[in-house]
Amino acid sequence: MTVPAEQGDVAARLTGFVAALRAHGMRIGTGESVDAAQAVQALGLADRELLREGLAATLLHGPGQRPVFDPVFDLYFPRAVGGPGQEPAGREDLRERLAAALAAGDAEAMGRLAVEAVDALGGYGSSPGSDGFSSYQTLDRLRPQTLLAPVREQVRARGGGGGFAGRLLEDEIRRRIDAFRALVAAEARRRVAERRGRDEIARRAVAPTVDRVDFLYAGRDQLAELRRTVQPLARKLATRLAARRRRAARGTIDLRRTLRGSLSTGGVPMRPVLRRRRPARPELVLLCDVSGSVSGFSDFTMLLVQALHDQFSKVRVFAFVNRVDEVTGLLVRGTADAEGLGGRIRAEATLTGWHGSSDYGGALGEFAERYGGAVGPRTTVFVLGDARTNMSDPNLPALRQIAGQARRVYWLNPEPLAQWGTGDSAAPAYAEVVEMYECRTVGQLSALVGRLLPV
Secondary structure (H helix, E strand, O other): OEOOOOHHHHHHHHHHHHHHHHHOOOOOOHHHHHHHHHHHHHHOOOOHHHHHHHHHHHHOOOHHHHHHHHHHHHHHOOOOEOOOOOOOOOHHHHHHHHHHHHHHOOHHHHHHHHHHHHHHHOEEOOOOOOOEEOHHHHHHHHOHHHHHHHHHHHHHHOOOOOOOOOHHHHHHHHHHHHHHHHHHHHHHHHHHHHHHOHHHHHHHOOOOOHHHOOHHHOOHHHHHHHHHOHHHHHHHHHHHHHHHHHHHHOOEEOHHHHHHHHHHHOOOOOOOOEEOOOOOOOEEEEEEEOOOOHHHHHHHHHHHHHHOHHHOOEEEEEEEOOOEEEOHHHHHHHHHHHHHHHHHHHHHOOOOOOOOOOOHHHHHHHHHHHOHHHOOOOEEEEEEOOOEOOOOOOOHHHHHHHHHHOOEEEEEEOOOHHHOOOOOEOHHHHHOOOEEEEOOOHHHHHHHHHHHOOO
16 A cells, blocks of 8 residues: 655645535634644644544534544545555455454454455446445445344454443444444545545535535434434524624614713713613514425424524414414424424324325415414514425415514525426515525524524
8 A cells, every 4th residue: 555645745635624624614714724734743644543633623613523524534634545456355255354353343454444345346337446436335245234143253252242241242243333334435435536536525425514414305314413403503592692682672872862961071972872672572483384305494493493482472383284283282292202293293283185285375375364363563473395386376465464464474495596486386476575585404594593583
């Protein structure tokens, strides 16, 4: 194997590494970049893991950024370049050596085997190594998950399983197998990056941080991770809203009283007099589409608003597919089971009629007729949904009626702005009646909620 990076290439490599992290939304300033360069100079390149931790300490702002930092670091500071420099090993030989490494818990050996496995089993294309490398193909052919039993027997035969009993031993072996799978994924990305360029692979092949995951395309694990961020995000937003409320309570300058008071100082307004405000906590109404892929976005937003309930005098939540039902009570009961909230709402609320497709026009009309009393001059309404009507009447008069009764109406749309108005989307028509905002990620949602919520 050849050396990963020559000393003259380190500055350019570090600059590209920082740029790749910034492209994933990490706020890294000039000072932090200088600290990272000093860390590289102090730590050197000999101990790769020490370098990883040094750069993490200088560049990251929290542990939640590690899932992005680590794979990007592996691309810019790999263990080696190229392949293993020898004839590819056979599948059975790799499996035997992998079982021994897993039984011994030898991380260094597993790293070497990941390189060999990708080289031997992961290449695809018209000729060996011509087009790229696939971690999925490597793991599908190697099948490390089937090594659980032989590894368990090797650990027990060596007497190394004494500290682990039964299920604990199996859990430890599974953890080592998962670690090996991650090594294979990192190696495949590195090999592809050598061919296509690190910058492109860092941008396309590294999963974004949870605050940049698109609601419409989030998988089950990503949605579960999003739900775990609700309480910390709610605390930040509550602090921000409380600060805004304190500033708003100071009021604006009372010009008449200020000028009268300035007579004692020769007409110079030395002490401005403020017109005091006594703001009451506002009311909030959520009207949420819980159909299809939009449901993940609506569920998360409902949980967030529930966590912020102390900031409002009253919060009422309504869900719909083609019929509307109030789910405020279900939301309160669902806080202990955030993952099951959507299923609880769809099971216990009446949300569909004779068909199961979303119907915004019908839902808006039913809401205006049945629940119009929930909206008043102190009420801010948030409509959550993609505004896709399945070619039915969008019922703009119903939305105008709601907007006429409310203090403010905002529509948060989880679809990209470029898709508004395509197909059965009535987003442009609704946007002429109320303010509509693109809201695809937690980052966008938190920014909008912090800016749009009334004080």
